Amino acid sequence: MALPHLTASHFKEQRIVNEPSAMPVRVRFAPSPTGPFHIGGARTALFTWLFARRHGGTFILRIEDTDRKRYDPEALRLLLDGLRWLGIDWDEGPEVGGEFGPYFQSERTELYRQWADWLIEHDKAYRCYCTPERLAEVRERQKTNRESLGYDRHCRNLTPAERDQQHAETGGHYVVRLKMPLDGETTVHDILRGDITFDNRQLQDLVLLKSDGFPTYHLANVIDDHFMQVSHIMRAEEWISTAPVHKHLYDAFGWPTPKIAHLPVILSPSGKGKLSKRSVAFTDGGRKVPVLLHEFVEAGYVPEALVNFLTNVGWSFGDDREVFTVQETIERFDLDRVNPAGSAFPLEKLDWLNGLYIRDMAPDKLAALLKPVFEHAGYTPSDDQVLAVVPLVQPRIKTLNEAIDFVGFIFADTFTPAPPEDLIQKKMDAAGTKAALEQALAALEGLPDFDAATQEAALRPLAKELGLNPGQLFGALRVATTAQQVAPPLFETMAVLGRDTSLARIRGAIASLDHTG
């Protein structure tokens, strides 16, 4: 009988027991306003928010605007709008405040500076006077010598006299670096992965305070998470490698380390590399893969579908269910069903889900969503016109934008007839098509009403009479009235178009067939 090993399954058992801890759940999403809102960030925000809501905790939004060079004032608006669009609300943060503010790191610089000084005073950190040029040189040398890359700790070993001299020479220009242990190991506990152990010799004396006086992520993050009483850190997987540094920072301050879960990354649909705005990917169909949240909005996805989709990537509902509401997700979301493996972005599944949600939607709600889409495409339909068109598109579109191809022509100011040859259906010729259209025209003209059912009652027997398949007659009429080979069902379409317009177009088609003979 072998001794039981400490295995992943042990962690999982422990996790379930320990999860509802006495400490109130306080989690944060802490984006950096340096550019558009990335879908990966949106997923991290969603999972964090779901976790907070599931545990009756507090969801904090904190803006990590400590990078002056990359700061983008537009980014914050995109971020807040994006979160709201997804239905993610925050209990503390911009616009709502909270007792642990301010929630913009740029307004907390004094705090970071104080604690950086504290670290220096307590010999946990040191001032580094190395210029970017020297750092680059060190780097180059390490590369040519095939050594492992990193700061050589030059300033850590300065004598007090040398330090004073450097201070004077550089005009007090310095960064603050954390004094990491030079040997031994550091173990970080990740909720999804268990213990992760690092060799301290691989770890860096990372910069905590930049020469412009702003903190780096490492410092600001640790200080804020501590003072904002964050219980669980949830962030993307790319932070794993700096987690041990953060652990040492907490230890240096003498603060407890929050529980940490590194969420898996979303990969490009090909599975090759992170889903990135820099390396634009395309689907097999040649469609550009959306990456930024506003690209999903513009592509005609609806928030309920995107949220449902995002929860299906890296997390699973269980019970073999793929479709569920946010409320249902909140009721059962937890970290133990988060898959630590990165996943390719299954865009086709989003299309399917989006279509599902569209078909499920109340017609007036769909109309409200569709109107701006039509307007963006250059049409100006009235509310009633959009509502009339909803039944035509609702069962057949996967994204809102697809409605434009189906029914956009209905709102167009001018009608461009299809070339006459397009009117001619399979196994038909120009003369036969012309005759069929003339017969149909006559039948339609005499109708007491122009609703779909009345039209059908007249035209279906006519097709038989003419010895045509329904598809032949209806196809010719479809092209005549819509100038499209693909359109919503004919009778409904003509009903929306109106009798006058429909008949005029049929007459035009008949005339165009004269010229082809």
Added chain:
RNA sequence: GCCCCCAUCGUCUAGGGGACCAGGACGUGGCCCUUUCAAGGCCAAGACUGGGGUUCGAAUCCCCAUGGGGGCACCA
């Protein structure tokens, strides 16, 4: 190069030593329905990366290999 993480159908996933000749979903193919396109219904093909252990028994636990991913900034 160094460090770290991960590994089930093409893809997203279920799976926690026996209930697994591995379940669901998307996509794909076929059939039905049909007025083009959809939607809907039915059916089908399709995976435990490899090798060693542990065990009566491994998709599941351990090790190695391989593959993929992430990181190695005065960016987050």
